[in-house]
Amino acid sequence: MNNARKATEDADFRGPLDVTSAATFVLDERDVVIGWSSAAQELLGYRTDEIVGRSVAVILMPGGAPEPGAAPDRRAAAGRAADGADGALVPPFPEHHVHAAVHRDGHRMQLVTAVCPLSGTGRAERLVVAADRDRLREWESRLAMLQGLATESPLGFAIYDMDLRLVWCNAASEREIGRPLPETRGELAEELYPRGRFVTPGYPETLHAVMRQVLDTGEPFLDLHFRAEQPSDPGKEHLWSCSYYRLQDADGRVFGVCEDAFDISDRDEAQRQVNLLVEAGRSVGTTLDVLVTAGELAAVAVPEFADRAEVDLAPAVLEGEVPGGTDSGATDLLRAASRSAAAAPDSGAPESGFRDSGTTDSRALDHGPSTHAGGAVPAGERGRRPPPVTYAEDSPQHRSLASGGLVLEDDTLVVPLRAGGGVLGLATFVREGRRGFFDRGAVAVADELVARAAVSVDNARRYTRERASALALQRQLLPQHLPSHSAVDLAYRYLPTDDLSGVGGDWFDVIPLSGTRVGLVVGDVVGHGLHAAATMGRLRTTVRALAPLDLPPDELLKRLDDLVGQSAQDSADALGTLTGDDDVAAGATCLYAVYDPVSRRCTMARAGHLPPAVVEPGGRVSFPDLPAGPPLGLGGLPFECLEIELPVGSLLALFTDGLVEARDRDIDKGLDTLAHVLAGGADPAESLEDLCDRAISELLPDGTTNDDTALLLVRTRELDDRRVAVWSLPTEPVAAGRARELVANRLRDWGLDELVFTTELIASELVTNAVRYAEGPLHLRLIHDRTLVCEVADAGHTAPHLRHSADDDEGGRGLFIVAQLVQRWGTRYSQDGKAIWTEQALPAPSRPRPGVGDRADLPDGPVLARS
Secondary structure (H helix, E strand, C coil): CHHHHHHHHHCCCCCCCCCCCCEEEEECCCCEEEEECHHHHHHHCCCHHHHCCCEHHHCECCCCEECCCCCCCHHHHHHHHHHCCCCCCCCCCCCCEEEEEECCCCCEEEEEEEEEECCCCCCCCEEEEEEEHHHHHHHHHHHHHHHHHHHCCCCEEEEECCCCEEEEECHHHHHHHCCCHHHHCCCEHHHHCCCCEECCCCCCCCHHHHHHHHHHHCCCEEEEEEEEEECCEEEEEEEEEEEEEEEECCCCCEEEEEEEEEECHHHHHHHHHHHHHHHHHHHCCCCCCHHHHHHHHHHHHCCCCCCEEEEEECHHHHCCCCCCCCCHHHHEEEEEEEEECCCCCCCCCCCECCCCCCCCCCCCCCCCCCCCHHHCCCHHHCCCCCCEEECCCCCHHHHHHHHCCCEEECCEEEEEEEECCEEEEEEEEECCHHHCCCCHHHHHHHHHHHHHHHHHHHHHHHHHHHHHHHHHHHHHHCCCCCCCCCCEEEEEEEECCCCCCCCEEEEEEEEECHHHCEEEEEEEEEEECHHHHHHHHHHHHHHHHHHHHCCCHHHHHHHHHHHHHHHHHHHHHHHHHHHCCCCCCCCEEEEEEEEECCCCEEEEEEEECCCCEEECCCCCEECCCCCCCCCECCCCCCCCCEEEECCCCCEEEEECHHHHCECCECHHHHHHHHHHHHHCCCCCCCCHHHHHHHHHHHHCCCCCCCCCEEEEEEEECCCCCCCEEEEEECCCCHHHHHHHHHHHHHHHHCCCHHHHHHHHHHHHHHHHHHHHHCCCCEEEEEEECCEEEEEEEECCCCCCCCCCCCCCCCCCCHHHHHHHHCCEEEEEEECCEEEEEEEEECCHHHCCCCCCCCCCCCCCCCCCCCC
C-alpha cells in the first residue's frame, strides 16, 4: 500500500509546459528578464537576484527553431517582420521552439519554450514557459500511448467505479460490447456480460466477486480466464484473459478498478484442438475391437470438436476384411458409433458403440453354425450387429466415398477413414447453431483425428481377421461333436483366454473304446497362440489314434511323451541350424482316464496335470492321489496308473488349471471352491449343464480368464447282467459248440433272433482260434449296448492276423469271414492276456429304450440294468 501511495505522489499528471509546474519568466519589450519563477531557478540554476534585469540572451541563444512537427505560424512571422525583430530570441506568439540554453554552471541544455503575449499596461510584454526537451518528449510519448490505448489498442480497457459501474472504456471494449460508451456508462459489469464466468481454478467465478475483492484488498488479479458470450457476437462463447487492479487519485484515494481484457478465443481453440489430438492418442484404439474403436472416436469428438459425430464402417471391416472398391455398393455401410452432445453431454461413453456384452456361450462346440469355440466370434457377430445406413448420391457422404477425400458442406464435415490404400468407412462431424462452421484449422484437426483413428480401426480389423483365422483353426482342432455314451453322461465347457490372440492350447475329448468303455482326456499346452493351438491339435489327434489300440493310460502317455520329445528335438535341430537356439521344447500336460461301465472301474494316469475330482453319490469330494508324472516332452520318469472303483452315479470332473488358478487366487483355494460346487451336484437328478454353469460362474465370475479353461463333467453309469453275459469255457475243441449254444440262447432272450446265426459263427471262430493258438482259461462275453459286442478272452498275448488265403489253403479264412460280418473288430491286451472283440449293428426294432426303474436314461441308448 505504501509503495502504491508513493508511486501516486511521484506521478506528475501535468504537462512539462503547464504554467503551474514549468519554468516561467517574464520579459519586457527589450527581452530583459523582469520576472523569474522558482521552477526557472531549479531548471537553469540562476537565483532571482542573479537574472532579473539581465537580458534573456544570458540563458537563451538566439535563433530558436520550431519544435519538430509544430505547424508554421504565419502570424508569428508577420509580427516579427512588423517589429523588425527578425533576430528576436523568442517569437511573439505561443509556439513551441527549441532553444539551446546555458545553465548557470556553464553546461549547455536544450529547452522547449512557449511564449504568451501579455496584455495590459506596464513593462511586462511576454511570458516565456520553458521545459527540458527530453522531459517534454517523454510526456508527449505518454500522451500518445494513452491515445493509442484509448483508440487503437486491441486490448479492451474499462474503468469501473466503487459501485462496479462502468465509467470509461476504450474503443476495443466498445466494439466488444457493441454499443458506444454514452449508452453503457453507469451499467454494472455483470449487466454487460450476464452469463459470463471465470474459469480459472482457485478464483471467484463472477465479475462482481473478482472486482470487489480487488477493491477490498488492493491485490491485483492477473491473467484470469473469463468465458462468456460477446455482447456484439451473441450465441458464440469467447474466452478473455483479464487483469484487474485498483485505481487511486493523486492523493491516494481509491476511486475504482481498472480492467484490461484480451480475447484469446483463437488461441484457446488452437490449444483445445491440440488437446483433442492428445486425448485421441490416449483414448482411441485402447482395444483391438473395431466397434469399440469407432465408439472411442465418436466419444473424443463430442462435444469438444463437434455437436454430433457418426462413424460408419464397411461391413467387411467388421469381419476383418478389406472393403472392395468405391462403386455404388460401397455406399452401404454400418453405423458403428453415433454420439450427440444434446443426448449425452456428460457421458464418457458413446451413445451407440455396439460394444461386446462380454457374455459368451462356452458350452458345446456343436450347437450350430453360429456358436464358436469358447464363444469367440467376429466383431460383427458379437452383441447387437450395427444397423445398416445408406446415403443418397447427392449426399456429402456419398461424394466422400466416391472421391476418397473429405467433403465440407455447410455445417457437416465428412472425412473418410483410409488405411492401406482403401476406405474403411466414414466419420461425419456436425456443428450446430453459431458453432456450425469448420474453418481451415478445424478441417486439418478433423483430418488428423480421423487419420489416427483409421490406423487403430485398421489394426483392429487386422486383429479381427487374424483372430478369426486362429479361432477357426482352434475350432477345427477341438471336438466338433461329442456323441452320447452308454458308459457316461457328460457336459463340458471351454473358455479361451482373454489374451490378445484368444487362442490357446487346452483341449478335452471323450473317445469311445471297445467293450462299451470310454476314454476321457483333458490336456494343456503351455503358452497361447497358433503355436499352442497347433501343438494341441497334434496331441489330440495322437491321443485319438492311440486310444482305440486299448493301451493302458500309462502306456498311452508314454507314447505321447515320446512323440512330443521327438517333435521338440526335431524343431530344435531345425531352429538350431538357423538361429543357434535349441531351447524350443513345447511343454504340455495331460490326464487320460478309461472308464468301464461293466466293471465300474476307472483307470487313469497323468503327465504333470492336475488330478480329477471324484464326487461320490453321497456328496463326498476327493482328489485321488494319482502319481503326477512329468509333463510331456521332458522324459526321464515313468508314468503310473491308478485304478479306482466308482459307484453308479459317481461324478468325475476333469479340468485344466485355468479353472482353479488365477493371479489373485491360490490354486488350493480354487480347488476348494470347485469341490464345494461339485458337492452340490451329487444328486443324479441335477443337470450336468447347470452344474457346469455354476462352476464357471463361481470360479470365473467375470466370464473371462487369464488362461484357457476346459471343464469336463462325467456322471458314471453301469451295465449289469441284464445287458451283459459272461461265460468261462474250457480250452477244448468242444468249447466252440458250447459257445454257439450259449450265444444263441442269450440272444433269443434279448430278442435278437436275427443275429443268432452270425453271432454263433463269430463266437465259434473266435473260440476255435483261442483253443488252437492260445492258452486257457477262456472267457466269452456278450454286451447288449448300442451295438452287440462279442468278446473272447484268453491268456495268450499273440493276436491273430487277418490274411487272404490262397485257393489251395485249407484254413486261414475264419477271421476274414468274421471281419466281413461285423462293423469293427480288434484286440485288447491286459495283464492277464488279451481279448478279441467284435461289434455288430443291432436291428432297428431291437434298440433298447429307457424304462422305469433304470439307473439312468440314455438319450439314444439301451436301458441300463437295475440294481
